[in-house]
Structures are given as structure tokens and as C-alpha cells.
Amino acid sequence: MEPSEKQHSSSHKKTAVPIRAYIFTIIFLPIIIFVLQVWTSHGAKEFYDTNLEKILMYEIPIIRMNVIGAILFSSIFYLITKVSMVRLRDELSYQKSQTQYYQEQVDSSSKLLWRSYEKLMGIKNREEAKKVMELFINSNEFVEAVQLYTYTESITNKEYIVKVQYLDGNVNEGVNINGLINHYYSVNIKVYKDFQKYVLNHMDSDPDIKLKNLSRFISIYTKEILGKQYKNLNERDGNKFAFVLLATQLLFADEKQDTDISVLGVPKRKFEEKLVEYRTGIFRGIVIGRNYMFKHNNARQSSKQNRVYSSVPLIFQDKKSILLISFNNEILSDENWLDKIDQLSDDILNMLEESLEKEYNVDKEYIL
Structure with a gap:
């Protein structure tokens, strides 16, 4: 025994x-x-x-x-x-x-x-996701890389914080991709709440009301950013500028439009170039909560010049996640490149869902 x-x-006592x-x-x-x-x-x-x-x-x-x-x-x-x-x-x-x-x-x-089964399924799901990403890259000439991230959001009395963590990915041979491994984005809670109040809450409002509220948000925080000296700009300013950029895109068209817009104006282009270096594309995709397209324009990194990205939100292994798809600049030669990116973003999401569902059903039948 x-x-x-x-x-x-021995713990059982007779009466x-x-x-x-x-x-x-x-x-x-x-x-x-x-x-x-x-x-x-x-x-x-x-x-x-x-x-x-x-x-x-x-x-x-x-x-x-x-x-x-x-x-x-x-x-x-x-x-x-x-x-x-x-x-x-x-x-x-x-x-x-x-x-x-x-x-x-x-x-x-x-x-x-x-617990052991869940752990095993987690490993198998990641392996299956990696296969899908590799297949997707190999079958699409414009796709350079696909990366999978998980993220968490937290709100305190002072800050809105997003933690992004790299999970897995696949990159085309010879392509240089500097992916995030583990990164925190934080911004003053007032910026986050004002974005909800003036921008997201008025997306379906009358055009005049929408214009008034989005313009107000852009004006408030543009002034805050331009009120600093160029040499004092930091990552938190870059995160704040991410909200301004989103509001500008949503005001003039929608979040899919070409982002070659000078938000701060030509005289302050230097400010804008500095702020976009903080790489807030994934952050903006998380904030907007749906498929989001952005471009990387940095003359100092010619390999990334005009590279286009699409972030696709999903739930992976019961966690909030983001698929980041990198497209080479050749896709811009297509007359309908925006629609093409949209279609490809939906394609990989469908491929991933079908593959994981198939794997789940196979394991379920095996257990039964």
C-alpha cells in the first residue's frame, strides 16, 4: 500500500x-x-x-x-x-x-x-500554424513573412498598457525581418479614453459630427506633440502619435488607406519621421481591433522602404493574438493592391482556422 x-x-476511526x-x-x-x-x-x-x-x-x-x-x-x-x-x-x-x-x-x-493534453495540443497547434504560414508564404509571391504574436491589454488609473509577445513565424529566404520579441506599449490613460470618446464612439455618427469630434482629438494631441522639442521626443510620444495617426486615417478614409499622409504638416515632417521610427503598427492594429494595413517608409532602411504590413486579429489558444503579414513593395504595382491585401489577409486566417479545426477533429476522434 x-x-x-x-x-x-489510519485516519478512519471506528465509532x-x-x-x-x-x-x-x-x-x-x-x-x-x-x-x-x-x-x-x-x-x-x-x-x-x-x-x-x-x-x-x-x-x-x-x-x-x-x-x-x-x-x-x-x-x-x-x-x-x-x-x-x-x-x-x-x-x-x-x-x-x-x-x-x-x-x-x-x-x-x-x-x-x-493539462498534459492541453500542453500537447498547444505544441501541435503552433506546429500546425507554422506549417500554414510557410505554405502561405510559398504560395504568394508578394508575401515576405508572417509572424504570430499574442498580446494582453491592461488599464490602470494612469496608463493604457499593451504587452506584445512573439509566438512564432515564418520568413522567406533572404528577407530581413526584425520582429518584436517582447514589447510593451504604454500611453497616458487620458489619450486612450479620449480616443474612445472622440473617435471610436463617432465612427457611425453623422459626417459633420464625426468630422468635428475626430478633428478635435487630432488637434488636441498634435499640439501636445509639437509642444515638445525635437530632441526630447521619446517612445511615449510615438505611442501617442499612433492614436493621432489612426484618427487621421479614419477621418480621411478608413484604416485601410495609403498612410502617406503628413499628419503634422510638411514643416514638421522631421517630427513625424522621428515618431514613426518607434514601430507602432502592431499597436495601432490592436487598438483598432480589426484588420489594419500600414506601410514602413524609412529612407535609412532601404530594404524596408515601402514594405506593406497587414495586422489581422484572432484568438489563438484562447489568447488575444495578432497575425502580422509582411508584403514586399511589388504588391503596390497592382492597381487594386488594397483589396488584394485584404483578400490575402482573409485567406491566411481561413487557412489557419480550417487547419486547426481539422487537427482538433482528428485528435478528438483518436481520444474517443
């Missing part, structure tokens, strides 16, 4: 038979009979013969036994019954505790097995 079983068995049952049957009843005998032997014989004998020696018709015998028999029967009931109760209690113990062991083993 395993140590845990020994401990479990003691109440001592009053023994006292009454073994001690008290014989004393009563003895007292009656002594009493009848010392002058009480007449009283006994006249009164008590009729009662004690009266034969009960049904059981053909006198009263004193019935009392003695009943007492013994009571003791035996009591002992048997206690033993039965102990046995039932023990069986119940054993059943509960082994049920707990089964439950514990089942949980461990399920």
Missing part, C-alpha cells in the same frame, strides 16, 4: 459503542436480579409472592416467556443489535471514505492528463 493510502486508512449499553446489560441488570433474590430471602418473600411474582413471572402469551426473561432477552438483544449497528455504520463510513479517496485520485489524474 502506498504511503498516502496508509495515511488515509465506539456507547458505554451505557454495556453498563445496563452486563452490570446493572444482574445487580437488579441479585437484589431481588436477596430481598426475597430476607423477609420480603410474602410481598414478593403476593405481588411481584405475579408480574415478573407472568408469561407473555405471544412469545411464551415470562417478564423477567423477556427483560433479560431484550437487554441482550439490544446490546447485540447496538454493537452490530455500530460496526455496520463504521463499515459504511469506511467504504464511503475509500470511495471518496479513490475518486479524488481519479480526478487528480484526470486533471493531470487534461
Whole structure:
């Protein structure tokens, strides 16, 4: 027997038979009979013969036994019954505790097995996702890379924070992709709440009302950014500018449009070039919450010049995730390149969903 079983068995205590049952049957009843005998032997014989004998020696018709015998028999029967009931109760209690113990062991083993299965499925899902990404890249001449990220959002009294973590990906041979590994984006909570208030809440408003509110948001935070000296611009300003850029795109067209718009104006183009270096494309895609296209224009990195990206939100392994698809600049030669990017973004999402669903069904059939 395993140590845990020994401990479990020893923890079960038997119920003691109440001592009053023994006292009454073994001690008290014989004393009563003895007292009656002594009493009848010392002058009480007449009283006994006249009164008590009729009662004690009266034969009960049904059981053909006198009263004193019935009392003695009943007492013994009571003791035996009591002992048997206690033993039965102990046995039932023990069986119940054993059943509960082994049920707990089964439950514990089942949980461990399920956790192992979930872990295995997580690995298999990632492997399957990687196969899909590789197939997608190889079958599309404009696609350079596909990267899968998970992310979490948190809101405090002071900040809106997004944590982005690289999960997996696939890159075409000879393509230089500097993916994020683990990155935090944070911005003042007022910027986030104002974006909700002036931008997202008015996307379906009357055009004049939409124009008024989006313009107000852009004006407020453009002034804040331009109020700083160029040398003092930092990553938090880049994150703030991400909201301004989103609002501008949504104002003039929608989030799919070509992003070659000077948000801060030509005189401040230098500011804008500095701010976009903070690589907030994924961040903007998370904030907008749906397929989002952006471009990378950086003259100092010619290999990335005019590279186009599409971020596609999805749930992967029960976590909020983003697929980041990188397209080479050759796709821009297509007259309908925006629609083409949209279609390709939907294609890979459908491929991934179908592949994972198929894998899940195969594993389910195997288990059953």
C-alpha cells in the first residue's frame, strides 16, 4: 500500500459503542436480579409472592416467556443489535471514505492528463500554424513573412498598457525581418479614453459630427506633440502619435488607406519621421481591433522602404493574438493592391482556422 493510502486508512476511526449499553446489560441488570433474590430471602418473600411474582413471572402469551426473561432477552438483544449497528455504520463510513479517496485520485489524474493534453495540443497547434504560414508564404509571391504574436491589454488609473509577445513565424529566404520579441506599449490613460470618446464612439455618427469630434482629438494631441522639442521626443510620444495617426486615417478614409499622409504638416515632417521610427503598427492594429494595413517608409532602411504590413486579429489558444503579414513593395504595382491585401489577409486566417479545426477533429476522434 502506498504511503498516502496508509495515511488515509489510519485516519478512519471506528465509532465506539456507547458505554451505557454495556453498563445496563452486563452490570446493572444482574445487580437488579441479585437484589431481588436477596430481598426475597430476607423477609420480603410474602410481598414478593403476593405481588411481584405475579408480574415478573407472568408469561407473555405471544412469545411464551415470562417478564423477567423477556427483560433479560431484550437487554441482550439490544446490546447485540447496538454493537452490530455500530460496526455496520463504521463499515459504511469506511467504504464511503475509500470511495471518496479513490475518486479524488481519479480526478487528480484526470486533471493531470487534461493539462498534459492541453500542453500537447498547444505544441501541435503552433506546429500546425507554422506549417500554414510557410505554405502561405510559398504560395504568394508578394508575401515576405508572417509572424504570430499574442498580446494582453491592461488599464490602470494612469496608463493604457499593451504587452506584445512573439509566438512564432515564418520568413522567406533572404528577407530581413526584425520582429518584436517582447514589447510593451504604454500611453497616458487620458489619450486612450479620449480616443474612445472622440473617435471610436463617432465612427457611425453623422459626417459633420464625426468630422468635428475626430478633428478635435487630432488637434488636441498634435499640439501636445509639437509642444515638445525635437530632441526630447521619446517612445511615449510615438505611442501617442499612433492614436493621432489612426484618427487621421479614419477621418480621411478608413484604416485601410495609403498612410502617406503628413499628419503634422510638411514643416514638421522631421517630427513625424522621428515618431514613426518607434514601430507602432502592431499597436495601432490592436487598438483598432480589426484588420489594419500600414506601410514602413524609412529612407535609412532601404530594404524596408515601402514594405506593406497587414495586422489581422484572432484568438489563438484562447489568447488575444495578432497575425502580422509582411508584403514586399511589388504588391503596390497592382492597381487594386488594397483589396488584394485584404483578400490575402482573409485567406491566411481561413487557412489557419480550417487547419486547426481539422487537427482538433482528428485528435478528438483518436481520444474517443
